[in-house]
Amino acid sequence: MYAISAETCGVKVEQVALDENFDVDYLAVELAVNAPDSQIKIVFLCAPNNPTGNMLDKEKLVTLLQATKGKALIVADEAYIEFCPALSQADLIKDHENLVITRTLSKAFALASIRCGFTIAQKSVIEMMSKVIAPYPVPEPVAQIATQALSAQGLETMRERVAILNNNRMVLASSLEKLPALRKYFQQQETLY
Numbered sequence: 001m002y003a004i005s006a007e008t009c010g011v012k013v014e015q016v017a018l019d020e021n022f023d024v025d026y027l028a029v030e031l032a033v034n035a036p037d038s039q040i041k042i043v044f045l046c047a048p049n050n051p052t053g054n055m056l057d058k059e060k061l062v063t064l065l066q067a068t069k070g071k072a073l074i075v076a077d078e079a080y081i082e083f084c085p086a087l088s089q090a091d092l093i094k095d096h097e098n099l100v101i102t103r104t105l106s107k108a109f110a111l112a113s114i115r116c117g118f119t120i121a122q123k124s125v126i127e128m129m130s131k132v133i134a135p136y137p138v139p140e141p142v143a144q145i146a147t148q149a150l151s152a153q154g155l156e157t158m159r160e161r162v163a164i165l166n167n168n169r170m171v172l173a174s175s176l177e178k179l180p181a182l183r184k185y186f187q188q189q190e191t192l193y
């Protein structure tokens, strides 16, 4: 979708291949951003990744943030982070002006139809976004539902749902592992949840 939206706005897209473990190739991203003729202003990373489920490596992310500071915004798409909240990169925001985290109510909150998400970043980034955002971007009924979803009770409901889904994932994984046709099951970082 990022590529489609970029191309719709006439913005060129460059893709950097994942490594053999389907992880982000941090050095390749850094080299692409810092290439002499680079026009890259924004990098999208997805964690947990859709569809691989892979996470970002905090240390390598910090190195990338430092190496691309002042050149590119690094966006971590955390659409699924509620399924492994301990692995969020949100703690890095305070020290890194070029880190932007995006979240959505579409997944763990089960509210895809209200089309609502949010951005976590330093004030300077949010101020820049406020200048270009559409006027009145959030319909009032959406704001009301989102406020409920993010209340203490809404968060509790979300966490109960996440616990059920994470448990279902383990059931599915153990069933899949018994299939003779299965070649490799990529382990999740279960212990960190």
Ligand SMILES: *Cc1c(COP(=O)(O)O)cnc(C)c1O
Pocket (backbone or CB within 6 Å): 046, 050, 077, 079, 103, 104, 105, 106, 107, 112, 115, 116, 117
């Ligand atoms: C679902 C999803 C989103 C959020 O989509 P919405 O437009 O907020 O519904 C963002 N990134 C990824 C990787 C997703 O899977």
